[in-house]
Amino acid sequence: MSKSCIILGSNSDIGQAIAHKFALNGYAIILASRNIDEYQKRLQQDISIRYNVPVSLVEFDGTNFSEHEQFWHSLPVMPNVVVSVFGYLGDQEKAVADFNEAYKIISSNYIGHVSLINKYVQQVKGIQTSAIIGISSVAGERGRQSNYIYGSSKAAFTCYLSGLRNDLTKHNIHVMTVIPGFVKTKMLGDMKTPDFLTASPEDVANRIYNAFVNKKDVIYIYPIWRYIMLVIKLIPEFIFKKMSL
Amino acid sequence: MYKKLIQNWGNYPKISAEVFEPSSSYIINDFIRKTPKLIPRGNGRCYGDSSLQHAIISTLKLNKFLFFDKENGIITVESGVLLSDILEVVVPYGFFLPVTPGTKWITIGGAVASNIHGKNHHKEGAISNFITSFELMTEDCNIVHCSRSENTELFTNTIGGMGLTGMITTVTIQLKKIETSYIKQKTIKAKNLNEVLNYFEEFNHYTYSVAWIDCLKKGNSMGRSILILGEHAKKNDLPDKYTNHLKTHSHKQINIPFYFPNFTLNYFTISVFNELYYNKQTSKENNNIVHYDGFFYPLDSLNNWNRIYGKNGFTQYQFVIPFNNGREGLTKIMKEITNSGCGSFLAVLKTFGKKDDFSSSLSFPDEGYTLALDFKISPKVFDLLNRLDEIVLAYNGKLYLTKDARMSAEMFKKTYPNFSHDSKKFISIQMERLLNV
Ligand SMILES: Cc1cc2nc3c(=O)[nH]c(=O)nc-3n(C[C@H](O)[C@H](O)[C@H](O)COP(=O)(O)OP(=O)(O)OC[C@H]3O[C@@H](n4cnc5c(N)ncnc54)[C@H](O)[C@@H]3O)c2cc1C
Numbered sequence: 069m070s071k072s073c074i075i076l077g078s079n080s081d082i083g084q085a086i087a088h089k090f091a092l093n094g095y096a097i098i099l100a101s102r103n104i105d106e107y108q109k110r111l112q113q114d115i116s117i118r119y120n121v122p123v124s125l126v127e128f129d130g131t132n133f134s135e136h137e138q139f140w141h142s143l144p145v146m147p148n149v150v151v152s153v154f155g156y157l158g159d160q161e162k163a164v165a166d167f168n169e170a171y172k173i174i175s176s177n178y179i180g181h182v183s184l185i186n187k188y189v190q191q192v193k194g195i196q197t198s199a200i201i202g203i204s205s206v207a208g209e210r211g212r213q214s215n216y217i218y219g220s221s222k223a224a225f226t227c228y229l230s231g232l233r234n235d236l237t238k239h240n241i242h243v244m245t246v247i248p249g250f251v252k253t254k255m256l257g258d259m260k261t262p263d264f265l266t267a268s269p270e271d272v273a274n275r276i277y278n279a280f281v282n283k284k285d286v287i288y289i290y291p292i293w294r295y296i297m298l299v300i301k302l303i304p305e306f307i308f309k310k311m312s313l
Numbered sequence: 314m315y316k317k318l319i320q321n322w323g324n325y326p327k328i329s330a331e332v333f334e335p336s337s338s339y340i341i342n343d344f345i346r347k348t349p350k351l352i353p354r355g356n357g358r359c360y361g362d363s364s365l366q367h368a369i370i371s372t373l374k375l376n377k378f379l380f381f382d383k384e385n386g387i388i389t390v391e392s393g394v395l396l397s398d399i400l401e402v403v404v405p406y407g408f409f410l411p412v413t414p415g416t417k418w419i420t421i422g423g424a425v426a427s428n429i430h431g432k433n434h435h436k437e438g439a440i441s442n443f444i445t446s447f448e449l450m451t452e453d454c455n456i457v458h459c460s461r462s463e464n465t466e467l468f469t470n471t472i473g474g475m476g477l478t479g480m481i482t483t484v485t486i487q488l489k490k491i492e493t494s495y496i497k498q499k500t501i502k503a504k505n506l507n508e509v510l511n512y513f514e515e516f517n518h519y520t521y522s523v524a525w526i527d528c529l530k531k532g533n534s535m536g537r538s539i540l541i542l543g544e545h546a547k548k549n550d551l552p553d554k555y556t557n558h559l560k561t562h563s564h565k566q567i568n569i570p571f572y573f574p575n576f577t578l579n580y581f582t583i584s585v586f587n588e589l590y591y592n593k594q595t596s597k598e599n600n601n602i603v604h605y606d607g608f609f610y611p612l613d614s615l616n617n618w619n620r621i622y623g624k625n626g627f628t629q630y631q632f633v634i635p636f637n638n639g640r641e642g643l644t645k646i647m648k649e650i651t652n653s654g655c656g657s658f659l660a661v662l663k664t665f666g667k668k669d670d671f672s673s674s675l676s677f678p679d680e681g682y683t684l685a686l687d688f689k690i691s692p693k694v695f696d697l698l699n700r701l702d703e704i705v706l707a708y709n710g711k712l713y714l715t716k717d718a719r720m721s722a723e724m725f726k727k728t729y730p731n732f733s734h735d736s737k738k739f740i741s742i743q744m745e746r747l748l749n750v
Contacts, residue, residue: 107337110391114377118402 072096074147076128076184077154081253082203084111085273086151091119093277098147100128130154130180131172136187148196149280150188152181153203163217170217177221182228189236199242199280202229206249206288209297212313233285245286246276249293265290314344319369322619323360325626325690325718328742330367336374338391338482342454344370345480345738352741353480355423356395358416360629361718362743363475364423370480372422378402379483386488387445392422392481397562400605404561408488409545409605411443415661417562417610422481427715428473428669428676430683431609432521432543435666439678441472442669443487451479452738461671472669473676475714477739493558495546496521496608500599502591506536506647510640510682513540513664520544521608526660527587528686531651536643537591538662543608551602562606566616572624583656622689628718630698631677631685633665634710639682642708646701650686653697657686674731677713685716695719714743722749 073090075083078099091097097115101108104125116123128139140146156176163170185200192198207215208222226245233243250266267275272289279287288294303311314334320327332354333344345351354364354371372393380389386408388399396410397417403409412431414424423429425447430439446460449471457479459468471478499519503509509524516522521543530537548558612618619627634642643662650657662685665678672678688694702724705712711728712720725747734740734748744750 106339110337110377110379113379117378117381118398 070096070145071149072098072145072147073149073151074098074100074143076100076130076150076152078108078111080153080155081269082248082251082272083151083153085269086153086201086276087111087115088118088270089273089277090149090151091115091121091123094119094121095149096122096124096145098124098126098143098145100126102129103127128184130184131175133179133183136183139184140187140191146191146196147198148192149199149201150185151201151203151276152185154180155203157215158218160215160217173217174221174224177218178224178228181225185228185232189232189241193236193239193241197240197242199244200229200232200236201244201246201276201280202226203246203248204229206247206293206297209247210300210308214313230286242280242283244276244280244284246272246279246289247286247293247297248272248289249296251289265292265296319357319365320626321357321359321361321364323626323628323690323718324619324622324624325628326362326365326742327626328362328365328367330365330369332369332371334371334374338375338448338450338456338480341370341450341480345450345452345454349738350740351738353392353422353426353476353739355393355420355426356418358414358419358423359427359715360627361716362746363427363715363717363741365742366740367742372420372480375422375482380485386490387485388488389483389485390421391483392425392447393420395420396424401561403488404491404494404605405559407491407559409491409494411437411487411489412440413609415610416613417606418613421484421486425472425481425484426474426476428672428678429715430663430665430678432523432541432663434678435517435522435664436520438666439473439669439672439676440486441672441676443489444472444671445485445487447471447484448482449479450482452736456482465671469671470673472672474673475675475744476741477675477734477736477744478673479736479739491545491559492548493546493551493555494560494605495551495555495558495602496543496605497546497550498599498601498603498608499542500594501540501542502594502597503536503538503540505530505534506538506644507640509536509538509540509662510643513662516540516542517664522663524662525590526647526662526684527591528647528650528657528660529584529587535647535651539591539594541608546602555602560604562604562610562613566614568616569618569620572620574623579656622687625690627687627689628694628698629685629687629716630701631683631713631716632701632705632710633677633679633681633683633713634705634708635679635681636664638708642704642710643682643684645704646684649697649700649704653693655688655691655694655697657688660687661685675714675729677711677715679711681710683713685713714747717743720747722747 073095075087077083078101112123158173204226205222207219208226229245250261319330348368351368352366354369375391375393377391414429428439519542524538524540526538668679
């Protein structure tokens with residue numbers, strides 16, 4: 069059977085880098101983004117010319133849950149790798165004051181993924197071997213005052229993926245959790261971060277692909293983040309709560 | 314957008330600039346509209362200040378392939394696509410760049426803006442001959458489609474126009490058909506300048522030719538060199554063990570991780586290097602089959618080799634002088650250099666054929682000899698280069714702008730007399746120097 073990979077969130081820098089990496093390895097690619105604009109069309113041309121694989125474009129709205137079942141039916145093929153990388157950073161201060169913003173953050177970073185992935189699993193469970201790669205974040209490892217609405221939705225996503233893995237292992241569906249630290253992307257913008265902790269999207273994609281091939285469960289990018297987060301999680305709450313983070 | 318200290322390949326000069334790096338040409342209007350002075354920048358492989366200004370639009374994220382006609386070898390790409398990426402895509406289909414510089418790490422936009430030449434100018438001309446069309450974002454934020462028949466004036470003024478007419482957003486070029494990705498190479502040792510120039514004449518039917526000159530040798534051996542000739546190899550030129558006829562280049566590179574200390578490159582080390590290089594080949598003439606990567610891009614396997622010149626950087630001096638009295642001119646220049654004791658690590662001699670039909674008045678290639686020399690930056694070097702300018706001028710030559718970081722406004726005016734700068738926005742700090750504004 070021919071291999072195919074869908075990128076849910078192909079406007080993101082990480083999503084694009086992952087698309088290149090899978091295309092390089094012979095996967096047909098489906099680029100899914102909120103709307104198909106000129107940029108997505110160029111991306112489609114680019115990937116198909118560079119790697120000589122079929123690339124299609126589809127639209128999806130991560131937060132329009134009622135359409136998610138139909139979304140999977142509308143695809144040209146049922147992909148065997150799903151990369152769920154869409155999300156919304158949002159504005160923490162605004163999210164505290166205005167529930168609409170909080171809801172948008174939670175639904176884009178958590179509920180939308182649950183809805184889409186559940187529907188996908190219903191389609192493929194027992195029928196084809198598949199992999200689900202969820203891109204979560206170190207922000208979900210411990211709540212901090214500066215981004216706990218975003219962070220808690222990522223924490224929920226990480227928890228969802230771990231449960232899903234536990235559930236699907238017996239069905240030959242590989243679930244991988246990716247926990248990136250700093251990545252040089254549009255999201256990071258002009259923020260100055262230490263070089264040795266900051267990965268490029270290409271670097272993230274390479275590591276994800278290798279971990280996928282090796283059937284890894286949870287990966288941190290870079291691995292040093294696993295230890296940083298361990299230390300952060302070990303700080304007693306009575307101290308942590310007074311820190312300005 | 315971010316502010317940073319920025320420099321090109323020669324690490325001289327360095328300036329602080331706002332850099333805007335859009336991923337789509339549809340979002341650059343605002344930046345152009347609100348910025349009084351700016352210049353496009355590709356991969357910064359020009360040596361000096363051609364792509365420097367205090368506001369820069371980088372094309373490095375405009376890196377999409379848009380169209381590839383595998384039958385006819387026509388390709389359309391966004392302007393920030395690197396030549397190395399084009400090779401990776403087209404070589405397996407039996408196509409090659411029609412013209413290529415000595416590095417594959419430049420953007421196609423930069424190739425058009427400098428009207429780059431290769432080792433085949435005497436036979437096939439510069440890149441301009443193979444540019445079918447391009448799109449240009451002008452200072453009034455229109456995207457203009459330019460070709461030999463549409464907007465011909467803008468087409469012409471942009472090729473070799475050093476980014477001064479606007480920002481090229483997409484480029485369509487005609488590729489060259491090849492049977493294999495290998496080159497049949499012939500190398501010939503020449504005892505001195507006269508001998509190598511004779512060889513250039515004798516072998517001018519070869520598609521590719523270039524000579525590496527040892528610039529330290531004086532007297533009878535002045536201009537001692539190795540002439541390298543090449544033709545694209547056919548399938549039956551290759552030994553049987555070459556199973557993949559259309560192999561692309563490898564990604565292996567040796568990294569030079571830091572700037573060499575200032576004393577590393579001196580007269581002594583350069584002369585040792587040159588001695589080794591010249592004597593590596595023991596016979597007068599050698600014939601072999603080499604991959605395109607080694608033939609065209611011998612320095613690309615050393616990542617950041619520019620760091621061996623130290624933190625203060627270096628400059629490349631490349632001139633062309635007409636064949637008429639050219640030998641005499643080259644001899645004078647070589648003498649001036651050997652007497653100065655400012656060794657040049659790399660000296661590369663090529664020949665140019667007729668001037669290209671469609672190219673800006675700033676375009677460099679013009680019939681004659683062209684010599685490129687690298688010099689580590691020092692006050693002594695600037696004096697030497699000023700003296701060389703006088704000789705180049707006396708022999709009706711000119712300098713390559715994409716390599717320059719120090720030419721005087723006066724020299725520019727005398728050697729590029731037909732240029733007039735029309736844009737109010739698109740200007741590099743190089744052009745400000747050369748136009749004295
Ligand atoms: C090792 C080495 C070997 C070389 N050998 C050769 C050679 O053999 N022959 C040769 O001709 N050159 C040679 N060069 C020079 C190089 O090919 C040119 O300087 C080329 O223009 C660099 O392209 P770039 O993408 O790095 O652009 P930059 O260096 O960033 O810019 C170069 C010029 O192009 C303009 N420009 C860049 N992109 C655009 C755009 N999208 N729209 C409008 N203007 C733009 C800039 O404003 C600037 O004037 C060599 C350079 C190196 C480092």
